[in-house]
Amino acid sequence: MNLLSLIFIVSASLIFTGIVIRTKSIFSGRKGPGIFQPLKDIFRLLKKGSVYSKTSSYIFQIAPTIYFVSILIGIFFIPFGNQQGIISFKGDFVFFAYVLALGKFFMIISALDTGSSFSGMGASREALFSLLVEPAFFMLMASFALLTGHTSFHEIFSSLHFGSYISYAVGILAAIVLVIIALIENSRMPVDDPKTHLELTMVHEVMVLDNSGFDLGIIQYASSLKFAMYGAIIANFFLTPGYEWYFSCAIFAGSQVIFAIIVGIVESFMARFRMNHNPQYIFTLTSVTLLIFLGVLLILGKIG
Amino acid sequence: MSLIVGIPVITILSILLLTQVRERWKGDVALITVLLNAGLSSYLAVPAIRGDSFEYIFNGGYVFGSIPIRVDALSGWFILLMNFTILTGIMYGRRYMKHYEDKSGSINKGSKNLTIHFASYVTNHFAMIGIYCVQNSFAFLCVWEIMAITSFLLIIFEHSKMETLKAGINYIVQSHISMIFFFVGFMWVNSFTGSNDFNAITQYSSSVTTSVSFLLFLCFFIAFAIKAGFVPFHTWLPYAHPAAPAHVSGMMSGVIIKLGIYGILRILLLIKGDFLSMGYFILVISIITGVYGVMLAIVQHNLKKLLAYHSIENIGIIGIGIGLGCIGVGTGNTYLIFAGFGGALLHTLNHSIFKSLLFYCAGTVYQATHTMEIEKLGGLIKRMPRTSTLFLIAALAICGLPPFNGFISEFLIYSGLFKGINDVPLSPLAFMVGGIIGLVIIGGMAMLCFTKAFGIVFLGNERHELPSNIHEAEFSKLFPKYMIAGLILLIGLVPQIFIGVIAKPVSLFMGSNTLGTRPEEFTDVMQYVSLASVTFILLCVTMWYIKKLTTKSAIIESSPTWACGYATPSPKLQYTAGSFVRPFRKLIRPLLMMNKKEGEIKEIFPRPIHSETHPYDRLEAVLIDFPLMQIKGFIGKFKFLQNGNPQMYILYGVAFIFIILLIPIVINAWEFISHLFHQI
Numbered sequence: 001m002n003l004l005s006l007i008f009i010v011s012a013s014l015i016f017t018g019i020v021i022r023t024k025s026i027f028s029g030r031k032g033p034g035i036f037q038p039l040k041d042i043f044r045l046l047k048k049g050s051v052y053s054k055t056s057s058y059i060f061q062i063a064p065t066i067y068f069v070s071i072l073i074g075i076f077f078i079p080f081g082n083q084q085g086i087i088s089f090k091g092d093f094v095f096f097a098y099v100l101a102l103g104k105f106f107m108i109i110s111a112l113d114t115g116s117s118f119s120g121m122g123a124s125r126e127a128l129f130s131l132l133v134e135p136a137f138f139m140l141m142a143s144f145a146l147l148t149g150h151t152s153f154h155e156i157f158s159s160l161h162f163g164s165y166i167s168y169a170v171g172i173l174a175a176i177v178l179v180i181i182a183l184i185e186n187s188r189m190p191v192d193d194p195k196t197h198l199e200l201t202m203v204h205e206v207m208v209l210d211n212s213g214f215d216l217g218i219i220q221y222a223s224s225l226k227f228a229m230y231g232a233i234i235a236n237f238f239l240t241p242g243y244e245w246y247f248s249c250a251i252f253a254g255s256q257v258i259f260a261i262i263v264g265i266v267e268s269f270m271a272r273f274r275m276n277h278n279p280q281y282i283f284t285l286t287s288v289t290l291l292i293f294l295g296v297l298l299i300l301g302k303i304g
Numbered sequence: 305m306s307l308i309v310g311i312p313v314i315t316i317l318s319i320l321l322l323t324q325v326r327e328r329w330k331g332d333v334a335l336i337t338v339l340l341n342a343g344l345s346s347y348l349a350v351p352a353i354r355g356d357s358f359e360y361i362f363n364g365g366y367v368f369g370s371i372p373i374r375v376d377a378l379s380g381w382f383i384l385l386m387n388f389t390i391l392t393g394i395m396y397g398r399r400y401m402k403h404y405e406d407k408s409g410s411i412n413k414g415s416k417n418l419t420i421h422f423a424s425y426v427t428n429h430f431a432m433i434g435i436y437c438v439q440n441s442f443a444f445l446c447v448w449e450i451m452a453i454t455s456f457l458l459i460i461f462e463h464s465k466m467e468t469l470k471a472g473i474n475y476i477v478q479s480h481i482s483m484i485f486f487f488v489g490f491m492w493v494n495s496f497t498g499s500n501d502f503n504a505i506t507q508y509s510s511s512v513t514t515s516v517s518f519l520l521f522l523c524f525f526i527a528f529a530i531k532a533g534f535v536p537f538h539t540w541l542p543y544a545h546p547a548a549p550a551h552v553s554g555m556m557s558g559v560i561i562k563l564g565i566y567g568i569l570r571i572l573l574l575i576k577g578d579f580l581s582m583g584y585f586i587l588v589i590s591i592i593t594g595v596y597g598v599m600l601a602i603v604q605h606n607l608k609k610l611l612a613y614h615s616i617e618n619i620g621i622i623g624i625g626i627g628l629g630c631i632g633v634g635t636g637n638t639y640l641i642f643a644g645f646g647g648a649l650l651h652t653l654n655h656s657i658f659k660s661l662l663f664y665c666a667g668t669v670y671q672a673t674h675t676m677e678i679e680k681l682g683g684l685i686k687r688m689p690r691t692s693t694l695f696l697i698a699a700l701a702i703c704g705l706p707p708f709n710g711f712i713s714e715f716l717i718y719s720g721l722f723k724g725i726n727d728v729p730l731s732p733l734a735f736m737v738g739g740i741i742g743l744v745i746i747g748g749m750a751m752l753c754f755t756k757a758f759g760i761v762f763l764g765n766e767r768h769e770l771p772s773n774i775h776e777a778e779f780s781k782l783f784p785k786y787m788i789a790g791l792i793l794l795i796g797l798v799p800q801i802f803i804g805v806i807a808k809p810v811s812l813f814m815g816s817n818t819l820g821t822r823p824e825e826f827t828d829v830m831q832y833v834s835l836a837s838v839t840f841i842l843l844c845v846t847m848w849y850i851k852k853l854t855t856k857s858a859i860i861e862s863s864p865t866w867a868c869g870y871a872t873p874s875p876k877l878q879y880t881a882g883s884f885v886r887p888f889r890k891l892i893r894p895l896l897m898m899n900k901k902e903g904e905i906k907e908i909f910p911r912p913i914h915s916e917t918h919p920y921d922r923l924e925a926v927l928i929d930f931p932l933m934q935i936k937g938f939i940g941k942f943k944f945l946q947n948g949n950p951q952m953y954i955l956y957g958v959a960f961i962f963i964i965l966l967i968p969i970v971i972n973a974w975e976f977i978s979h980l981f982h983q984i
Contacts, residue, residue: 049859057685069843089832091719102705112759116865120879127755128887131748138744151722214855
C-alpha cells in the first residue's frame, strides 16, 4: 500500500499549526502555547454543538464536509519519494487542483448562504484570489512536466534530479513559489491575516464567521492539512529517491518543520498588504513561474 | 433509404397535425414527432458511431444534382447529442409553454403563435438532421437556411416585446452574413471543380498551395464561427439567448451553436493544407473567445445573458481542443490528436447537456419570479430546493469541477496540452503554454461567475420583494432535468465508457496515422479518474456520517446570521452580485465597457440615490456599432430619394427600366464603333 505519504502528511498536520504559533510567540517574546494546543482546540470544537443561521440552507451544512474531503483527496495524490500516492495517474495534478477548487467553490457558496455582508466580502476575495493563484500552480507543474517528461506527481518527483546551476536556481525558485502559493491558499500573511480582528479586512476567517462546532473544527483542521499537504509537495523536491527510505523520512520531517517555521517568521515580520494590492502580488507569481518555465527551456537546450 | 424519406414526411405530417389539434395537445404532438425523428436519425447514427457509416446518393433532380447523404462517425456523434437535447428541450418546453396557453383573450391568436412555435421546433430538428447528413453544398445551404429561419421564429416567440424582436432580427441578419461566406466558399470550390459534392473541397484544396487552402479554410471558418459564437463573431448570441423562451435558449446554446463546431470539424476533415498554422489560428482565437466570454459573463446582471456569455466561453474551450488536435495533425502526434479532438467532441456533448440544464432551471426561476435580474433574486433554495440543486449540479459541471462531466473533457484537453509541451518543437510549445494558461484562467473565472450566479440567485435572503406564490416546479417539468443531471453524473463518474464512444469519430481525424492503442491508454487514465471521483463521493458520505455520529448528542440550534453584533440585520445588508464581482471588475476595467449612472450625494442629509451599471461589449461597440453608424451616415445621404411621393417612385422605376434597356444598346454601339475603328 502507498499509505506512507498519507500517514506522514496527517501526522505533520497535527503539529504544523502548533509550530507556526510557537514560532510567532517566540519572536514576539512570549512563551506561547504548546504545539498541540491548536489540535486540542479542534477536538474541543468537534464535540461542541452548533448554531445554524435561519437564513442558511443545506449548502451551509454540507460545505465544510466537502471542503475537508476535497483536501483529503488532494493528499491522496501526493507521492512520497519513490512511493506513489494512493491514487496516481497521468495528469493527476489537474485533478488535484480541480478537486481543491471544488472544495473552495462550496466554501464560497456557503459563505453566501448565510446572507451576511461580511461573509460575502470574504467569499468575493477568496474567489478572486484563487482565480489568480491557479495559473501559477499550473505553470509550475507544466515546467516540471517539461523538465522530466512526465505528467503525474509521482513520475515527476521520482525522476526529478538537479544537475546544472540553472536547475538549482529553478528548484529554489519553485520551492519559493510553492511556499507563497501555500500561504495564499491558506489565507495567511501577507495576503490575509488570520489573527486580525476587523472583519472588513479578513478573507478566509470572515467566510467561516457563521460556522460553529463540528463544522468549524473540520474547517480549522482542513487548514492544517492543507499546510502539511503543500509542505509535502515542497519536501518532495528535496527527497532522495533511490536512497534508503529513512533518509526520506528525516528530510520530510525536516522540511515540514522548516516550512512551518518559515510561515511563522513571515507572519511575525510582515504586515498584511492593502487588499487592493493583493491581485498584483498574486499575479506576479505567475510571471515568476513563467521565469521557471524559461529556465527549464534553457536547461533542456530548447532555447538559447 | 426509406428511413431518410421518413424524417421529412413525419415532419410535414406533424406540422399539418399541429394546425388542427387543440391547444393543449400541440406540445404532445411535437414531442411525439421529435421522438420519431430522433429515433429514426439515431437508428442511422448509432451504427455510424461504431464505424459503420451510412451513405446514400439521393437524386435531387435538375436543380440539386445528386445529393450525397453520408452519416459517418462525426455526424453520428453530433446527431446523437443533438437528439438528447432536443428531446429534453421539448419535454421541458411543452410544460413551459403551458404558461402561455390560456392567457391570450382571443383563442386564435395565442393558438397560432403556439402552432408556429412547435412547428418551428420540429422543422428545426429536421433541418439540423439534414445539416449533419447532407454533403451537397446547395442542399446544405437549403437546410442551413431552414434551420436559421426556424430558429428565428423560435426566438421571437414573445414578439410583442420590442427587445425580443430586435434580438431576433439581429440574429437573422448575422446568420445571413455567415451565409455570404458560405456562398463565397462553395462557389469558389465549385468554380474550380464544377462539383457540389463536399468531396470537391478535398479535391480542390489538395491541388492548390497551402496558403490558398488556408484562405478557403478561413472563409468556411468565419461562416461557421458566426454560428458557433467565436469572438469577434459572437455579438448576436447574448441577445438571442435571453430573448428566447427557456427551452429554446437551452436548445440553441446546446445544439444550434454546435452546428458551427460541427461545421469547423467537417471542414477540417475535408480540407487539405497546413494544419499547423490552422491549429495556431484556431487555438489563438479560441483562447481569446474563452477568456473574453467568461470575462463578460462575470459582469452581467441578467441570468440568461450571463449563461449566454458562458456559451461563448465554452465554445472557446472546445476550440482550444480543436486547435490542439490540429497541431497534433500538423506534427503527426496521435496523442495530441486524440486528446484535442476527443476533448473537443466530449466537451461539445458536455456543454450541450449542462448548459441546457442551466437554461431550463433559469426558465423555471423566470416563470416563478418573473425576473431574470440577478440582483433582485435570492433565497430561492428554500422555495425551490430541487431546481436549485439541479442548477448547482450544472454550475459545478460547467466550472469543470470533478466529479462532474465538464471536468472530463477539460481533463482530456489538459492532458493533451501537458503531454504536448514535451513532444513538440518550440513554436507550437509556446502556443500550448498559452493554451494551458488560458484554460486555467477560464476555469478560475468560471468559478467566480457561478459562485456569483448560484450564490446570489438561490442563496441568502430575497433581495427584492418576490411573488409570494413561488413553489417548486411540478414533476413533469423536473423530469427532463433529472435526465440531464443523470447523464452529467454518468459521464463524470464513469468517463471510461465515453472514451470508447468518441474513439471512432476521433479516428477520422487521424489521416494517415493510426489510432493505435490511444483509446486504451486514455481509458486506463479515465479509470483512475473515475476511481478518484467515486472515492471522493464515498469519503464525503463517510465524513457526513462521522459528523452525524459525533454531533448526535450535541445541541443544534438555529438563530439569525451573526452580523458582528448588529442586532437587526435586513436582506439589504447582504452582499450583492455587483459587489461580489467588484474587485474583479476593477481589475479588468481597461477591457470592459461599463456604462455607469450614479446620482451625486448632495446636502447634509442626503436623499436616497441610485446607481446603475450597464455592462456593454467593447468588441461589439467597435466591430458592429461603429461600422453600422458609419454605413447609416453614408446611406442617410440618399434619404432624399425616399420622399414619399408616388410619382417620383414611378419615375425611379421608369429610369431603371430605361437604363436596363440602354445597356445592350450601348454595348452593341460600342462593339459597332470598335469594329468600325478596326476596319479603318
